[in-house]
Amino acid sequence: MTNVHYFPRYSQRENFETNNTLLLFHRLYDYNRFRFEKLLAVLLRNAATEAGNAFTLGLQIKQQVGTGTSVVDGYLHQDSFRIAIETKRSADGFTADQIGRHVTGFSQTSGGFLFLLSPEQAQIAGSHWESVRAAAIQRGVVLIPITFEDLIAASQGCLNDYDEEMRALVTDYEDFCSEEGLLPVDKWTLFTPPCGRSYEINVADRLYFCPASWSRRKARYLGVYYDKAVRHIGRITKLVECEIQNGAVIGATKELTSDERQRILHASGAAMEQQGWDLTTGTQFFLCDEMHDTMFRKSTPGGIMGHRYFDLRSYLLEGVPDRIADLAERLRTSNWE
Incomplete structure (x- = not known):
């Protein structure tokens, strides 16, 4: 055995x-x-x-x-x-x-x-x-x-809210399944992290950043959330880890265009200047080619404590449009709890 x-x-x-x-x-x-x-x-x-x-x-x-x-x-x-x-x-x-x-x-x-x-x-x-x-x-x-x-x-x-250790374990298993391509729902999933202190950077550079040690599912879409709503949405085209030394992006885990490198550099500089966050090492970047304004509102009181995943099929019963601009417009008439 x-x-x-x-x-x-x-x-x-x-x-x-x-x-x-x-x-x-x-x-x-x-x-x-x-x-x-x-x-x-x-x-x-x-x-x-x-x-x-x-x-x-x-x-x-x-x-x-x-x-x-x-x-x-x-x-x-x-x-x-x-x-x-x-x-x-x-x-x-x-x-x-x-x-x-x-x-x-x-x-x-x-x-x-x-x-x-x-x-x-x-x-x-x-x-x-x-x-x-x-x-x-x-x-x-x-x-x-x-x-x-x-x-x-x-x-x-089967878990309660206070079962934090086991919820973290299940989340890690979920991330593992996503990384292995075992969750077909990912192609309709909107990854929504709270961006209350960074949303201006996220929108300006069409990206999201967080520590490389944080496991996240391979969702297709990124939603920039602040003030109780997803206010911008983009399609994630690359998830890359890299370092920044002497004003240059090095050691990237994916091949980057010059525009993508510039956006990473700009976000890193703005994060340090505005918030004192050091993104030069141990950071992963979720890059979007385009990002559009939307208004996908949270209908219940309070904000979100951590990231959320949404299966967009549950909110767009007529189907998820392929164009990001159309998706952003359709979400304006939807709410979530």
């Missing part, structure tokens, strides 16, 4: 991603079993209901329980269940043959759940899946197609 490692030891990317997913489960379980049970309840509830399976998680404590021949005063029990995970980098990577072999690995008496984890939800409704579904039913196995996005949402949902 292969143990879960805190540091990846796999060369195959699917094993690498599975290991980090198991690590997320492991850390949530160690942190708080109640939170972990909430996570599993979300992931399993709908699938188990559809399959007609009833299940409970955790220790059950009852009193005055009949045994058939007597009634005991107290009774503690915990139902056993098994979960297997098959991970693919593409939903069409699952095959009926492989999943069928996985199903036969479950005990006919105990059954269990088989997660089919991929960036987009796997489709197992075709005729070539009929024998697999029949075998799963016979063994009491529920096939559960889930996405990395589903897992992240369920993990976030």
Whole structure:
């Protein structure tokens, strides 16, 4: 049996991603079993209901329980269940043959759940899946197609606001998934950091900057937020780390145009002059070719404490326009909480 490692030891990317997913489960379980049970309840509830399976998680404590021949005063029990995970980098990577072999690995008496984890939800409704579904039913196995996005949402949902350490862990897992291209939603995502003290620099140089040590998802769009609204929006064309020495940009992780270098230099100088911020080392820059004014308002009281991500499809039901100018105009009629 292969143990879960805190540091990846796999060369195959699917094993690498599975290991980090198991690590997320492991850390949530160690942190708080109640939170972990909430996570599993979300992931399993709908699938188990559809399959007609009833299940409970955790220790059950009852009193005055009949045994058939007597009634005991107290009774503690915990139902056993098994979960297997098959991970693919593409939903069409699952095959009926492989999943069928996985199903036969479950005990006919105990059954269990088989997660089919991929960036987009796997489709197992075709005729070539009929024998697999029949075998799963016979063994009491529920096939559960889930996405990395589903897992992240369920993990976030099982935590309270004050679970700061675990929220940071889930955020790091989310960033990992984004970096690996496992979140298709990123191409519709608006990254919105608070820019109350830097927005003039951000707008003038069409960029956002923050420490290189801060993990951020590979969102397609940048929103400059201040005064309770996203007031400017651009499409992120490059995310680059670099240093600035003697008025020159050096060590850039992406090839930069002369205009991009000038904008980075100007932002660095303005940040030092206006706020005393040193951007010459350990900084990452989110660069946009163009930026347009908009008014995507926060409708609830108070500002935002940290960055936010918005799936623009939830606010633009007619679709996300390709032109930034059109997107900026469409967002003027939308609000968020």
